Amino acid sequence: MGDLFNKFDALIAQRExxxxxxxxxxxxxxxxxxxxxxxxxxxxxxxxxLGTYNYMGMTFDPDVIAAGKQALDxxxxxxxxxxxxxxTYRGHRxxxxxxxxxxxxxxxxxxxxxxxANLGIISTIAGKDDYIVLDIDSHASIxxxxxxxxxxxxxxxxxxxxxLEKRLKRIPEGxxxxxxxEGVYSMLGDIAPLKEMVAVSKAAxxxxxxxxxxxxxxxxxxxxxxxxxxxVIDDVDFIIGTFSKSVGTVGGFCVSNHxxxxxxxxxxRPYVFTASLPPSVVATAATSIRKLMHGADKRAHLxxxxxxxxxxxxxxxxxLGTDTPQSAIIxxxxxxLAKGAAMWEALLNEGLYVNLARPPATPGxxxxxxxxxxxxxxxEQVDQILTMFTAAGRATNCIS
Amino acid sequence: xxxxxxxxxxxxxxxxPFNKKGIVVTEATRFAQDLEWDSLTVLDFVATIEDxxxxxxxxxxxAEIENVGQLVDAVTALKAA
Numbered sequence: 421m422g423d424l425f426n427k428f429d430a431l432i433a434q435r436e437x438x439x440x441x442x443x444x445x446x447x448x449x450x451x452x453x454x455x456x457x458x459x460x461x462x463x464x465x466x467x468x469x470l471g472t473y474n475y476m477g478m479t480f481d482p483d484v485i486a487a488g489k490q491a492l493d494x495x496x497x498x499x500x501x502x503x504x505x506x507x508t509y510r511g512h513r514x515x516x517x518x519x520x521x522x523x524x525x526x527x528x529x530x531x532x533x534x535x536x537a538n539l540g541i542i543s544t545i546a547g548k549d550d551y552i553v554l555d556i557d558s559h560a561s562i563x564x565x566x567x568x569x570x571x572x573x574x575x576x577x578x579x580x581x582x583x584l585e586k587r588l589k590r591i592p593e594g595x596x597x598x599x600x601x602e603g604v605y606s607m608l609g610d611i612a613p614l615k616e617m618v619a620v621s622k623a624a625x626x627x628x629x630x631x632x633x634x635x636x637x638x639x640x641x642x643x644x645x646x647x648x649x650x651x652v653i654d655d656v657d658f659i660i661g662t663f664s665k666s667v668g669t670v671g672g673f674c675v676s677n678h679x680x681x682x683x684x685x686x687x688x689r690p691y692v693f694t695a696s697l698p699p700s701v702v703a704t705a706a707t708s709i710r711k712l713m714h715g716a717d718k719r720a721h722l723x724x725x726x727x728x729x730x731x732x733x734x735x736x737x738x739x740l741g742t743d744t745p746q747s748a749i750i751x752x753x754x755x756x757l758a759k760g761a762a763m764w765e766a767l768l769n770e771g772l773y774v775n776l777a778r779p780p781a782t783p784g785x786x787x788x789x790x791x792x793x794x795x796x797x798x799x800e801q802v803d804q805i806l807t808m809f810t811a812a813g814r815a816t817n818c819i820s
Numbered sequence: 821x822x823x824x825x826x827x828x829x830x831x832x833x834x835x836x837p838f839n840k841k842g843i844v845v846t847e848a849t850r851f852a853q854d855l856e857w858d859s860l861t862v863l864d865f866v867a868t869i870e871d872x873x874x875x876x877x878x879x880x881x882x883a884e885i886e887n888v889g890q891l892v893d894a895v896t897a898l899k900a901a
Contacts, residue, residue, distance in 0.1 A: 590876045
């Protein structure tokens with residue numbers, strides 16, 4: 421009789437080999453204390469956080485915290501129920517209103533996580549006979565949504581407008597078509613040419629869904645994302661987003677102007693068959709979203725941070741995921757996993773936390789040190805970060 | 821049958837630039853185990869086949885294709901559809 425766990429043997433061996441060198445496990449870090457959006461205590465040491473998705477630094481905002489505490493007092497610790505039964509409180513509606521206002525759209529639907537938002541919306545609107553055309557580097561939640569709905573999946577080369585257009589033209593006449601794109605691709609921090617892609621998708625009669633998880637609050641004049649920045653947000657049928665990045669808590673959502681959108685609340689299984697978010701979470705989310713609408717100064721400072729770090733790392737001789745800073749994510753490409761893990765540990769010893777990303781999450785089997793900046797990082801902290809990269813890079817022979 | 825033979829010849833020719841190991845390719849050759857293609861190579865190869873034959877091979881169909889013979893069958897069927 422076969423052990424069902426045998427399929428993990430290769431991964432277990434790879435992990436054991438890596439840890440046998442005495443390296444700190446990059447996937448088992450514990451933050452003992454969190455002092456601010458940008459500083460935590462890890463292994464007893466004060467550590468600058470450069471690997472969170474806290475882009476707008478809202479996690480310790482006094483208004484956000486106060487709203488959460490008030491909701492805890494007034495509505496309790498949890499809803500213990502589905503949105504469609506006993507799990508919709510005033511706060512859930514208020515949160516959806518905040519989203520409608522933020523995006524200037526007619527409908528908003530809040531899910532318990534961003535993963536579930538993609539899983540739910542994609543699997544519900546694209547079924548067995550429909551076609552989903554998507555970028556090959558799409559997030560796992562998008563692929564899982566495609567699989568759950570059993571749609572025909574057609575991938576195209578990352579950010580390749582012509583490859584998308586060709587595939588749209590080959591879809592059988594009359595079949596339902598959904599194109600799925602992301603505003604910012606989180607591994608390399610590059611953005612999509614949404615203007616061109618949305619245009620060819622619409623010309624082919626497809627509906628368009630854009631995941632703006634990594635751009636909300638930061639990119640676009642009102643922080644609505646890459647589709648806003650490139651002037652095509654009105655042609656996007658569905659925007660998927662999350663509360664676990666710029667908003668600073670947890671949860672996911674979809675906003676849309678589709679006239680029949682509300683029916684999804686009854687037919688979308690990852691929305692119906694799970695408990696709704698706790699009242700304190702939707703209260704913090706709604707407060708944060710309303711504040712993000714007026715975050716122009718923070719957005720400007722975050723762009724400065726991104727540009728400064730990108731230029732500094734490039735000057736040090738690191739290979740980066742993008743030629744120019746395109747988002748709040750800057751990916752440093754490492755030659756292999758061993759070198760990447762060594763560099764990750766050296767940075768941690770310097771007092772800097774970044775994300776170590778590796779296959780299969782990364783495109784092209786790359787090992788990455790992913791840096792994500794926060795609007796609350798001071799210019800001095802960015803200088804410190806560059807000093808730490810210099811020391812760690814030299815200690816591990818990643819740079820000369 | 822000639823149509824299938826013609827397709828097989830063309831598919832084999834398109835495999836060659838991706839045959840980094842330089843192995844002898846037959847209809848029994850498997851893409852993952854024998855040619856050791858990773859997901860990016862598969863994407864590039866499938867895109868080449870799709871463009872050359874003006875067809876779509878969905879990921880759902882790709883999951884059913886393990887070896888060269890199965891790909892030739894799939895392409896032949898998709899062209900006829």
